[in-house]
Amino acid sequence: MKQLLALIITILFSTITFAQLTPFEQHADKNYTANYSEVITYYRQLANKYPQMKMMDIGLTDAGKPLTLIVLSRDKAFDPALIKKQNKRVLLINNGIHPGEPEGIDASMMLTRDLLKNNKLPKDVVLCFIAVYNIDGMLNRGVSRISQNGPVAYGFRGNARNLDLNRDFIKADSKNALAFMQILNTWQPEVFLDNHTSDGADYQYVMTLIETQKDKQNPILAKYTAKTLSPELYRRMKTSGYEMIPYVESEKGTPDSGIVAFIETPRFSTGYTVLHNIISYVTETHMLKPFDKRVYSTYYFMQHLIDVCERDHELIGKLKKQADDAVSNQKEFALNWVLDEKNYDTITFKGYEAGHKASDISSLPRLYYDRSKPWTKTIKYYDNYKATTKADKPIAYVIPQAWWKVIDLLKINKVAMSRLAHDTTLHLQMYSIADFKTSPRPYEGHYIHSNVTVIGNNADIKFHAGDYVVYTNQPINRYIVETLEPQGVDSFFAWNFFDSVLGQKEHYSDYVFEDIAAEYLKNNSEMRKRLDQEKASNPKLAASASMQLEWVYHNSPWFEKTYLRYPVGRLLTNIKLDLTK
Template identity: 80%
Template sequence: MAVAQLTPFEQSKDKNYTANYSEIIAYYHQLAANYPQMKLMNYGMTDIGKPLTLIVLSKDKVFDPALIKKQNKRVILINNGIHPGEPEGIDASMMLSRDLLKGNKLPADVVVCMIAVYNIDGCLNRGLSRISQNGPRAYGFRGNSRNLDLNRDFIKADSRNALAFEQILNTWQPEVFLDNHTSDGADYQYVMTLIETQKDKQNPILAKYTSETLSPELYKRMKKSGYEMVPYVESEKGTPDSGIVAFLETPRFSSGYTVQHNIISYITETHMLKQYDKRVYSTYDFMDHLISVVERDHQQIGRLKQQADASVAQQKTFALDWDLDESHFDTITFKGYEFGHKPSEISGLPRLYYDRSKPYTKTIKYYNTYKVTATADKPLAYVIPQAWGKIIDLFKLNKVTMHQLSHDTTLNLQMYYIADYKTSQRPYEGHYTHSAVKLNPVQMKVKFYAGDYVVYTNQAINRYIVETLEPQGVDSFFTWNFFDSILGQKEYFSDYVFEDIAADYLKHNADLQKKLDAEKAVNPKLGASAAMQLDFVYRNSPWFEKTYLRYPVGRLLTDTKLDLN
């Protein structure tokens, strides 16, 4: 293979071919063999049994992440093939790597890291599955080998792919992240659309820079390249004419997870109906421009990242969920196609169609304001029993600083009781997720054990800590069923035995008798049911288990001297 050999995409006559997994890895190995500024590194093991391959491009041949940080260089992490049916980033990254190396164009102050293909599982499952997409001729499948959508897996990390990704992210600690995708949905004139971290959930220090400097520069440069961009087209009421809505990427998504680490994050979404070669070349141009602007602003981006980290370490209140604010909107110029309805040849009923012979340029509404619907004030520290091993493992992977109790300790702290919640009726990504969580906070003494973990909330990674551990969070660990075992009662009573015990207990506890009588007066069902009354006494007695519905992670609100390892 020649040093500057064309990629499999470039070799195809119609430019409608995407490289398969073996071609991708072989191409990068050959490139690395000829250029010492490039190195392949394998991380973890994905669900399909192959390691995640990271391509690192470093102008001065430094491949030590710690040394790169000491040199005050920026790191960009680019993710490709999370949905292998959307492979533009795979082919574009192969070409861009070669061109940067061959042309001696690697930036001096930016190290570029590219995940060659993230969903290796889906990439190997090659065929046709995205019927609404215009090429390439064959491509991978959206789900991985466990049929997980990996772009819904970041915060819960069910897949080994996600664990390998989190190892990469927390080893290289990029300041900028990009995930390459292909859109679906409406038809319009643009080849490229863009998702940027929603401004109301991004750290304000970073949001000011991205909204005022970085994003406008990327839009300007892409237009000059011939690929004018528009924000990702998610329609408010079915078609773009009604307005489009800024995508809210919560932590289940790649960019929602990376923003918890105070990383500037983007998702490219090329349009599914445009020719494949145009989608690839537009992705190439976007990555090239992003690298160039980050190189230009590397010092400023470094300072802003440090400021954001320091700010989050001191932040007291954290947003946990958001809703679209439909009362506020911007206006943008949008280039679309007229749409209409005509009888379906299948059903005879009206069907939507777009008429490409009737392009238009209109001013439309862009809804880009979200209001916070749930918040939590951080405690001084969280106390996590060591029994919850997956949480401990994920915290370690995400470089959360933790300490362990050196001996058994009874702490006076705030515990949550789960007062109410809703659970989805159908599984979503392998989980019956919880929502609408209501909490009853109680200050109480709880015994913790030697080896249990104490997590102080004075860290740059506070958003990850708080958003995962506060049960009411949209993508909290509670939402994703990490704690479902606490939702089941473990001990009960034999009614004929407890009858005598309960009667005696009521004789010696007049207040409980009054409480029972008052409840019977307003609840006829209780008054008519001996079993319900017995259960009422049991639940208000010292024999009822204190751990039922008690969220096991404690919130330490006051500065308490602890013996820690």
């Protein structure tokens, strides 16, 4: 009887212990990533056991499932407003934006368990984990990243609408992005991490790191990131056996030619979060390294980031406040960037010898890396960018309420706005779209505009009661300016939000307008003189009756004033407006 009881106890203990293991850990070869059902079930078990953890369903994704947020709070405070009053920091960690890069999903499950089980939750940092961001892609499970070394099965990069969610943070075409914005703007993290897996060149490191590019980060935060936080993370990861290097984008194909710092524009997660003055990182484990090493390196990085945030929680809070104040008063904003190829740093890099050999498929030369020939070299690191386009902020932007998607996105990003109490004619600066280029093929569902040039003209414009006024005295100014200035690389104009202004709506019947135009020129000698000058300088115009008629129409009082006019006005003088909320 005693032996039977001991056996039952042993089996029960083994079952409980096994149940605490994640699906990744339960597989002996550690080459398995949890599926969506396993992830949610595992977190529910932890939440039922530990009161310091809470699961929250936020919004919906395009797959029809809610975005699950895991919140860990040592003193069981789960109210974001209370947490801010307690002067605690918030660290937000995102997983599975690309479900074929699942290391963060499994590592976060392990880390959550260990922090709870070992009573190791930080005192002054509340942890928020998005369990799986791209649930849609995770449900589409199979093997699609053919160049990757495991796991045996994983999710697909695109979501239910075949969107790459790491290109969706400004345009927010997906419900996933709207739910993410709700999380970010509710919890207002000071630090953000997005876990990924990289492809590209082969080298000796398991993990590379993207930190917000120093020239486009707020200088107050950039100094702390570059001088304190990042060096400490690099040091601690090396101590843990996972030495890191900056993310590898090669200047000329292979790392020994030099690598280029990644520039995250606002379409990317960390490019979006930096508009909120959030210190941001992307981990990129290497696709060719064994899956278990990729998971454990992600685990260690998150643990080290938590520890440093706990150590520096007071300083991080002060710097965030200083950055918010600085941005509220900032006058000029960069909208586009270009790599400064003349100025670079050097770093020590551990790679593998690259070469070319005949392809078994084409018999033509193909690239390969020889792991039997590792090397350590000093290489160039291009980590300097220059702003190519800048804009001075206006006193305020005035946005007609007709552009409701823009208004909705500003609202969800906590942009303070007021509304005109009645119809009002305002004297302000309006842009005319002078030129732009449009991609010939769709990119993430859009024919994105680039190389936008504008002409600013002062004009009296009638706005209606209920139109929106956005003053640029806010900590969220970078989001406001970089989305509303059409020259911005990821502006709302670039993403086609305002494309209807690019189409002419009215025209004329030529045989009728001939007589009207002739009478107009007869009574307007200055316009006749201008037409004659244009004909003299443009033989093509001089030889075309239809072009001359069109020229008169475009320069007449009857031509539609809204054609190519960007509808968002720039208020340049601080006049008193009759406003309502």
